[in-house]
Amino acid sequence: MENGKRSNFGEAGIILEAVRFATSADVGSLHQLVARETDVLQLELVLRILLTYLPESTETHKYINLLQQLANGQLHQPAQPSSPFVQRSQNLSDQDAQHQVRQLHLLPLAEEQDRHAEGTDPIFLFLIHRARKIDLETGSIPEVQQLLEPFLDRDPYLRTWMISNILPLRRLDYDYYPHIDDAYTLEAFEKLEGRPAIESLLSRSARAGDDETNQSVRDLRGVVGPWAYGEKARKRRKTHHDRRRSSLTTPRTTERSAKSEKESDRSTWSDVNEWIVDLALRDFAAAADIVERWDGPNDVDYDGFSDDEELDHDIHGVLVQRYAQAGLATIHVSSGTSASTFERAFGVLKRVARLLRLEEPPDFEKPQRSNTSTLSKHYLDKLSEIHLLHNALLRPDNPLTFPENPSLGFASYVLRSCSLLQKLGYPKAYRATAKLVAFGRREEHLEELHKTLQKVPVRTRDNGSWAEVREQILWLRDWRYENSKPDVSSEEPLLGVFCRVPRVDVEVEILKALLRASCYTVAVHVYCTQDQRPIPEDMVEKTVINAVMSFYDGASNGNRTRGGIRKASEILAAFQSHFPESKSFSEANALIAATHSVSFYSLTLQHGVPFQPVNIRASKDPLSLVGRILEQNPRSYTKLDDMVEIGQNLVRAGLSSPGKSQPTDRSHRENDNLLESSRRITAMAIEASLSEGDFDTAYSYIVNRLSPTVSAASKDEPAPQKRQEQKDEDDISWRSAYLAGRATPPKSITSQSSVRLLEQRMELLSLALILAPSSQLAEILQVWRAVEGDLTSLLAREAAEEDQWNSKGDSSKPSTGSSNLPGGFGPSTVDTDQLANQKPRRQSRVTAAAANEEAPMGLFDVARGAAQAFSKNAFPLRGAASATTSPIEGVTRNRPLSMSSDSGSDGKGERVRKRDMVANAVTGGLASGIGWMIGAPAPPKA
Numbered sequence: 001m002e003n004g005k006r007s008n009f010g011e012a013g014i015i016l017e018a019v020r021f022a023t024s025a026d027v028g029s030l031h032q033l034v035a036r037e038t039d040v041l042q043l044e045l046v047l048r049i050l051l052t053y054l055p056e057s058t059e060t061h062k063y064i065n066l067l068q069q070l071a072n073g074q075l076h077q078p079a080q081p082s083s084p085f086v087q088r089s090q091n092l093s094d095q096d097a098q099h100q101v102r103q104l105h106l107l108p109l110a111e112e113q114d115r116h117a118e119g120t121d122p123i124f125l126f127l128i129h130r131a132r133k134i135d136l137e138t139g140s141i142p143e144v145q146q147l148l149e150p151f152l153d154r155d156p157y158l159r160t161w162m163i164s165n166i167l168p169l170r171r172l173d174y175d176y177y178p179h180i181d182d183a184y185t186l187e188a189f190e191k192l193e194g195r196p197a198i199e200s201l202l203s204r205s206a207r208a209g210d211d212e213t214n215q216s217v218r219d220l221r222g223v224v225g226p227w228a229y230g231e232k233a234r235k236r237r238k239t240h241h242d243r244r245r246s247s248l249t250t251p252r253t254t255e256r257s258a259k260s261e262k263e264s265d266r267s268t269w270s271d272v273n274e275w276i277v278d279l280a281l282r283d284f285a286a287a288a289d290i291v292e293r294w295d296g297p298n299d300v301d302y303d304g305f306s307d308d309e310e311l312d313h314d315i316h317g318v319l320v321q322r323y324a325q326a327g328l329a330t331i332h333v334s335s336g337t338s339a340s341t342f343e344r345a346f347g348v349l350k351r352v353a354r355l356l357r358l359e360e361p362p363d364f365e366k367p368q369r370s371n372t373s374t375l376s377k378h379y380l381d382k383l384s385e386i387h388l389l390h391n392a393l394l395r396p397d398n399p400l401t402f403p404e405n406p407s408l409g410f411a412s413y414v415l416r417s418c419s420l421l422q423k424l425g426y427p428k429a430y431r432a433t434a435k436l437v438a439f440g441r442r443e444e445h446l447e448e449l450h451k452t453l454q455k456v457p458v459r460t461r462d463n464g465s466w467a468e469v470r471e472q473i474l475w476l477r478d479w480r481y482e483n484s485k486p487d488v489s490s491e492e493p494l495l496g497v498f499c500r501v502p503r504v505d506v507e508v509e510i511l512k513a514l515l516r517a518s519c520y521t522v523a524v525h526v527y528c529t530q531d532q533r534p535i536p537e538d539m540v541e542k543t544v545i546n547a548v549m550s551f552y553d554g555a556s557n558g559n560r561t562r563g564g565i566r567k568a569s570e571i572l573a574a575f576q577s578h579f580p581e582s583k584s585f586s587e588a589n590a591l592i593a594a595t596h597s598v599s600f601y602s603l604t605l606q607h608g609v610p611f612q613p614v615n616i617r618a619s620k621d622p623l624s625l626v627g628r629i630l631e632q633n634p635r636s637y638t639k640l641d642d643m644v645e646i647g648q649n650l651v652r653a654g655l656s657s658p659g660k661s662q663p664t665d666r667s668h669r670e671n672d673n674l675l676e677s678s679r680r681i682t683a684m685a686i687e688a689s690l691s692e693g694d695f696d697t698a699y700s701y702i703v704n705r706l707s708p709t710v711s712a713a714s715k716d717e718p719a720p721q722k723r724q725e726q727k728d729e730d731d732i733s734w735r736s737a738y739l740a741g742r743a744t745p746p747k748s749i750t751s752q753s754s755v756r757l758l759e760q761r762m763e764l765l766s767l768a769l770i771l772a773p774s775s776q777l778a779e780i781l782q783v784w785r786a787v788e789g790d791l792t793s794l795l796a797r798e799a800a801e802e803d804q805w806n807s808k809g810d811s812s813k814p815s816t817g818s819s820n821l822p823g824g825f826g827p828s829t830v831d832t833d834q835l836a837n838q839k840p841r842r843q844s845r846v847t848a849a850a851a852n853e854e855a856p857m858g859l860f861d862v863a864r865g866a867a868q869a870f871s872k873n874a875f876p877l878r879g880a881a882s883a884t885t886s887p888i889e890g891v892t893r894n895r896p897l898s899m900s901s902d903s904g905s906d907g908k909g910e911r912v913r914k915r916d917m918v919a920n921a922v923t924g925g926l927a928s929g930i931g932w933m934i935g936a937p938a939p940p941k942a
Helices: 003-008 011-023 027-036 043-053 060-072 094-102 112-117 122-137 141-151 156-176 186-190 194-202 204-245 251-282 284-293 313-333 339-355 377-382 405-423 430-439 442-459 463-477 503-516 520-529 537-554 563-578 583-598 614-618 624-632 640-652 666-691 695-704 719-729 731-741 751-771 774-811 829-854 859-864 866-872 887-894 914-924
Strands: none
Touching: 011 027, 011 043, 011 094, 027 060, 043 060, 043 122, 060 122, 060 141, 122 141, 122 156, 122 186, 141 156, 156 186, 156 204, 194 204, 194 251, 204 251, 204 284, 251 284, 251 313, 284 313, 284 339, 313 339, 313 405, 313 430, 339 405, 405 430, 405 463, 430 442, 442 463, 442 503, 463 503, 463 520, 503 520, 503 537, 520 537, 520 563, 537 563, 537 583, 537 614, 563 583, 583 614, 583 640, 624 640, 624 666, 640 666, 666 695, 666 731, 695 731, 695 751, 731 751, 731 774, 751 774
């Protein structure tokens, strides 16, 4: 087209021709037209025609040259036009052409989201708009990148847009995850912001399986990093644009704008930091890998499109510091308790120190000789439980996570403590341990110490290992502790997992644990033999006895060769030589001996509950258990010595209640208690033997074992007072004698045995009358009279039977003196004389017996013969008289003896009849002034 023919082809026609070339993708003809009609087809009009009508599928290299010339403002005719130039709009009138131009509806260069970029280069607006259309129609991000790359140096914002959108989108959809179908669109990718954007960008790495960590680091470096960089640049551009449009430009406004810019920059990366901390909650190992392998904002792959010199170094330093704080926060939120978790956490700690060039913590495996100088009191005073909250971990004012030497030192000591606790068998998470160290109370520290020591014996039983365990526990109490040295006294605060517990209490708990683990060699060496003992001797004794009693109470069997009793015996044996005169050790040994003896008998408590050793210590009256043994084990009463030994061991163990008398001499009191327990258990055996019908054994125990005694503490008192106290205190003897005296004999007993039994019963009842208090005399006397009546009736019946038998024999002989039996012989003259003499003697004996029954002896006469009767009897009161003056001896000395003689004696001295002796014994105790109370008749006058 020539310039002279311009009038025939107006401006509207030229525009229509340019639209026709663009629509048909005839870029060559369009290029020629634009180059020739520069006054009509100006830059913005050409760009809008291309944006509106050039197909998005057109290859970029076909029109990139035209765009470059338009951007440079130097249009040249193409060397080889694509098609002959044909003017097809010549037949249109100017009016029609203008009407068609008005109907073109060319797209604006700036879209809605690019309004903040008003006044920028039209080429930049066209390229962004064109890139979005290409992605929307074809989804070809490489084509978009090819379109933008030649113009990156033209506008910094275009390069930022390219880095923050096209570069990460290309890597996600084409380089990193080409097999995933849910690809992002450029429009949707541009709308990503904040925490959801981070989670969305890194969501694909979670599907990577075993290679998740590597791909997360790669995505942070190649996707999230560029995206975060672009976000910062856009916000900074917007901030500068707002400041440029502002009419007020004061220094304060400038300062606020700069501060707002830095806060915006930090908020972008804070989302990344929060994502890492949240990842540590779910998978600490993955978060630790990210921190160890990624340098944060320092480590971003821009694919050569950016230079680190363009970054604000002040802001960049703050971002790295925040990233290091996120690394420390991952340690605080970790919930793992395995050794690998603590090792990874220590690796994160060293990584943080390297990032900020801080002092690295010492070797993880060497907790001793620690330097806690960085943990000053000022630093500890700043700590608060609020700082442990999840939403406070990333605050810049949090002293627990803000990366500096004190926080790193505190974290390293806590990690070592966690590692030691894990090795001791009581794993504890980092956060719980840090809270315990910084804010725990004494009760909480003591409870944790108990739990730790309870877990140790499960894993460690040998003495050598326990020596090391003790050192570890002491280090856990004080991080400054060194082997076998006392507490360090300095101005530094005491820090440790058990730091609120005093050293002595910790040593006591360690001793208890050593005893539980049966490591007696270490316990004796540390706490009994070495020169500098950690705790006083009396405290060691108390701790050992408490451990013995603990095992004793937990035992289910009383045999000293089994279970808890065996453990208690072993502990006593290990420490006995170091406490030879300890009363506590003696009592414990006596208790175990008694329990061991009880274990050989069957014993069931109330409601069918089986006996356990703890029942002895829990019982208000341990001696009553011996009575249960006698009740539940047939003929166990025959083992009286064994039962008495059990009771005496219980007394030696300090479990029996003291008697009525309370002597000041401790040995006298113990002797009295031993004697009292022996008499009480003998009484129990007597009752058991009577319940099983063994009267002879009961009688033997009363005669030989239950003799009245006088307390050793009252030997120096006047005789009347001793006798009165003895009678008041001797409640066991008279009750046992009374119980046996009222025992019912078996029906199958012979007549001769019945007489002997009744005489023994009267003898026992007489003893009960002598020893019983006045209030019980009437009841005992009533039984005594009944027994006496039975004895008299039995003797009368025997006499009648004897007379009947003799009479029957006499009646069988005839008066002539000859026998009725065939072949019998008559009596001789001598025999006849003897028979004649026997009859008067027999008659006189019967008459005397009748006379005695008709006129019985008075009670006061009977009392005068009581002492002589007891002196001739085998009753044990005679034996007791050698030690002290007995009531019977008093009666004997004060009253003359007057006993009735037996008419049937053979002249070898007078012999006292048994029933008369018993009668004398009964009334002897009443002769001191109480006979008149029971209606005894006065003795006949001589």
